[in-house]
Amino acid sequence: MSALDKRLEDLMVMPPAQLRSAWRDTFKSPAPDIGPDLLRRGIANRLQERVHGSLTSATKREVERLRKRVERTGKAGHMHAISLKVGTRLVRSWNGKSYHVLVCDDGFEFEGRHYASLSHIAREITGAHWSGPRFFGLKKRSGYKPKALANG
Incomplete structure (x- = not known):
């Protein structure tokens, strides 16, 4: 089992107070006022990003574009984006x-x-x-x- 797998497994059984502490250690800021499940997901995502890298800037822009559309209209609309691999x-x-x-x-x-x-x-x-x-x-x-x- 890798160190990352072990840390992810540990997150699953952490009580809320310990999750908030893990959040502070991971993000260097106080934990937001969200439930334990979202704290686990946020910490797990950051740990995985550190090992495997994060989303491409193009994907981040697309997520942000969709977030704004949902904020404005209440729905993301149809996905017409064409996915092309870098280097194509x-x-x-x-x-x-x-x-x-x-x-x-x-x-x-x-x-x-x-x-x-x-x-x-x-x-x-x-x-x-x-x-x-x-x-x-x-x-x-x-x-x-x-x-x-x-x-x-």
Whole structure:
């Protein structure tokens, strides 16, 4: 059993007073006024982040965007985000020229410049407003229904 596994196991049986102390040790601040289950989860998350790393900045931004939407509207809405691995290279031909975009942790790189969205890059290439994911072939038009594949 790893040291992390042992600490996570210990959290499960800690009484509330001991959890509050563990919170202070972990976060270097007083524990918030929340129940033991949330204290355990918060401490466990931080311990795991220290060993395995935290969320990417892109994921943190998406969580924050959804949090604000929930605050504003009461619901997160539909998830239309396209998940691309860092290091993926998108290639698109347009008017006889090939364009390459590199997926970065915090956006995209195109011709040596950083962009927050694919739509900005699509506009740069075409001079017109495009949905970036659609321009790069990652998303079809809404209402698009693929043809059924023929069997045999």
